[in-house]
Amino acid sequence: MRVAAAPGNGFALVTFSTPVDTGNSPTVSYTVTSSTGKAVSISAADFAKYSFVRVPDLPNGRDVTFTVRAVNATGTSEPSLPSFPIEPSARQVQPPPPPVHVAALPGDHGEVSIHFQSPGIDHAEMDPSPITSYVVSAEPGGARFVLSGRNILTLQDGKHTTFKVISGLKPGTYTFKVAAVNEAGPGAPADTGAVTIR
Secondary structure, eight states: OOEEEEEOSSOEEEEEOOOSOOTTSOEEEEEEEETTSOEEEEEHHHHHHHOOEEEOOOOTTSOBOEEEEEEETTEEOOOOOOOOOBOOOOOOOOOOOOOEEEEEEEOSSSOEEEEEEOOOOOOGGGOOOOOOEEEEEEETTOOEEEEESHHHHHOOSSOSEEEEEEOOOOSEEEEEEEEEEETTEEOOOEEEEEEEEO
């Protein structure tokens, strides 16, 4: 398993590639352990949904690495190779900028696909919290849809397009807003403009 981490204020967000060989028994959970000894477990189902683990209670100003063990019915795996070190710090996290190239493409039978790219802005000097999800809201009606998972975490360079198909909409004219979410919360949304659903 390959392990990567992003620092926060006294915590880290850790993601990893899941094992290919599970020993003929499905993985039921993962345990992430920091070099300080802090360990956090997550079920395989939750990791498939969110694709990251939040590890709290880490010291600021000190390098920390992380390893991961997989757990199935036969036992616990050996630990992965450690991640590259990261350094938590007492920085103030700002909400992310709006996504770019946002568009809504109507389909048939009350469906619409929402397309967008991550902000893709280089805030290296600010060491920003990574985007962990996007919130899509529909007006009128106020329906909200959350996008999370591995693609959200790994495609943050602004060069790849993410899309979500929304179904069950009644015929009419809608506007969709897309906001990126990080540790500070949702940022300002980007607007698709009006689109007619038939």
